[in-house]
């Protein structure tokens with residue numbers, strides 16, 4: 001039987017009175033990359049936060065990682081159990097060197113010092129992170145360098161489940177390809193990847209095993225990579241009308257933007 005890295009059943013999350021996730025079901029087997037796509041505000045980042053155990057949400061439903069129920073586990077316990085997230089906006093960690101962070105993280109995951117040293121050296125070489133090992137985590141790195149650093153960290157730690165929130169935003173064309181390649185290589189017997197993205201560009205390089213579409217806090221459709229192509233062509237409204245969901249009408253402005261400007265900016269008379 002296929003082993004499941006991550007299984008979500010009826011996952012709901014709310015903040016105060018606001019229901020954000022309204023029952024998410026999905027199953028991510030080891031060795032696969034699944035993409036989640038969805039309009040702004042549909043709950044994708046919230047799903048990531050809830051999976052990694054960020055506080056502040058009222059959560060119900062079930063999350064199983066390799067059969068282990070994650071409910072009630074703190075962020076660091078989930079990380080030690082093998083669930084790691086790369087962030088949409090990576091944060092700086094002043095005073096903590098990247099190399100030291102990786103040694104400590106590897107140690108907490110039970111990776112031996114020798115193995116950790118070898119992985120850090122080889123992955124740093126691969127991602128061009130050698131100059132950054134002695135610098136504070138993400139300090140003064142460009143946006144793209146931060147994303148590369150996140151991927152480097154995932155490659156060293158080889159978690160069971162990798163959650164990537166918009167790892168491709170703000171990357172130049174070459175770096176998207178490089179990051180995509182690394183994500184593809186992470187797909188192994190012991191690792192599964194859940195990747196949130198707005199653009200099918202990265203999916204040209206990482207062929208996802210499945211694409212899930214999240215709208216309004218639910219996964220409304222799942223399929224192969226061709227779903228991403230449909231989105232590229234017709235946007236979310238194409239998916240909404242195919243599924244019989246209310247099409248999100250964008251109100252047309254009464255006046256055109258150009259009406260706000262005069263042809264002659266300095267109109268002295």
Ligand SMILES: Nc1ncnc2c1ncn2[C@@H]1O[C@H](COP(=O)(O)OP(=O)(O)OP(=O)(O)O)[C@@H](O)[C@H]1O
Nearest residue numbers: 015018020038039040041042043044045046047056
């Ligand atoms: N802590 C919070 N308090 C109040 N509202 C929140 C909170 N977190 C998220 N939301 C709201 O929940 C909705 C989903 O947010 P989320 O960040 O998950 O969207 P997203 O799908 O990741 O969007 P994007 O594509 O823009 O990154 C948004 O409307 C957001 O304003």
Ligand SMILES: [Mg+2]
Nearest residue numbers: 044045046088
């Ligand atoms: Mg988001």
